[in-house]
Amino acid sequence: MSGKLYVMGAPRYIFDGLHPELQQRIEYVSSFLNFPKSKWKQITRYLVVGRIPLPKQVLYLWFSAQELNHLLQADAYDRILLYECCNVRALRAIKTLLPKQTVCYIYYCNPIHTIFRQPEKQLKQIHQLGFRLSSFDPHDASKYHLDSAGQYFCYPHDDNTPPAPSSDCFFCGLPKDREEDLLLLRQTMEAGGLKCNFIIPKLPAEKITYPEYLRQLSASRCVVDICQQNQTGLTRRPLEALFYQKKLITNNPHIKEYNFYNPANILILQETPNIRQIKEFMARPMAEIPESIRRQYDINQWIDQFLH
Structure with missing residues (x-):
């Protein structure tokens, strides 16, 4: 049975790559579950929300009425995907207002230990x-x-003409626990x-938009991917x-387990960067990856697991 998929917090630039027939089934909801900025609202929400069932009119005190109402339009045949x-309490407050039959998903796209203080307890709840x-x-x-x-990722837009390379190696991302490794590698x-374009923003004003990020990536010969500690899954950079x-x-090192891995295209760093190894890798021609493999990581394939 097919209904709509309400998606909250989705990376819209990537979701714009969905085929039109899938796009028609998506309802985008802006994130509204974060703690409010007002100290009074933070305290009252902590004391009240999720402890007792509340009507949506009361939840308007802490959550955007527009976005809450949008999400609550979901019926029993729809599905919800939250990022x-x-x-726990905010999720409990929202869940009680949804039809019991509505299937609700949460997708975690960062390592669990960076999201939760008590992962086992909170995830169980x-x-x-x-x-x-x-x-x-x-x-x-x-x-x-x-x-x-x-x-997952999406294909570049048809009107994106690759610019001439202006750098050899490109990285853009928050420092997190990897800044020292990034600076040593650069x-x-x-x-x-090698000419490097590393963007490691520490202040909001230093960040760039995702379209600008992709423009600078496309103007480089190589993408640099330094994962957070204890991470085995792919960041979006390999895709x-x-x-x-x-x-x-x-x-x-787990990238070897993926079917697009080819040593001509992907270099796995050792603990101490070896410039000779890096330069030899950069000098080798790239290997062609079959389109059938690339398609497996497209947003149009990935989203299917939440639609059926």
């Missing part, structure tokens, strides 16, 4: 509310008894004559490299 949600939980990371999925949903590459047909340098 990264971790607040969310699961008991009736949510179906999945992770991009196979290790987290196994450890916390979640579904393994994998990673220093090693630049000392070896960006795959779809934009760029080389990839990564510290994730």
Whole structure:
């Protein structure tokens, strides 16, 4: 039976790659479950929300009425997909207002230990509310008894003409626990004559939009992927490299387990970067990856697991 899929917190630039017939089944809802900025609202929400059943008119005090009403339009035949949600009480408050038959998913696209203070306890509570939980990371999925949903991307827009390369190696991402590794790698590459474009924003003003991120990625020969500690699942960078047909340098040894892995295209870093190895890798021609493999990681394939 097919209904609509309400998606909250989705990366819209990637979801724009859905085929028109699938796009018609998607309802996008802006994220509204985060704690409000007002201290008074934070305290009252902590004390009240999720402890007792509340009508939506009362929840308007803490949640956007427009977005809450949008989500609550879902009926018994629809499905809901939430990104990264971790607040048990907020989820309990919302779940009680939805039809019992509505299937609700939560997809975690970051390592579980970076999202929850008490992963086992909190995930169990969310699961008991009736949510179906999945992770991009196979290790987290196994450890916390979640579904393994994998990673995904979308094909570049047809009007995207690849620019001439302006850098050899590109990275863009928050420092997290990897800044020291990133700076050492950039220093090693630049000392070896490679031109690096590393964007590691620490302030909101230093961030760039995702379309601009992809523009700069497409103007580089190679994507750099440094994972967070204890992460086994793919970040989106390997798939960006795959779809934009760029080389990839990564510290994730588990990438060998994926069917698009080819040592001509992907270099797995050792603990200490070896500039000779990197330069030899960059000099090798890329291998062609079959379109049938690339298609397996497309958003149009990935979304199917939440529609049926």
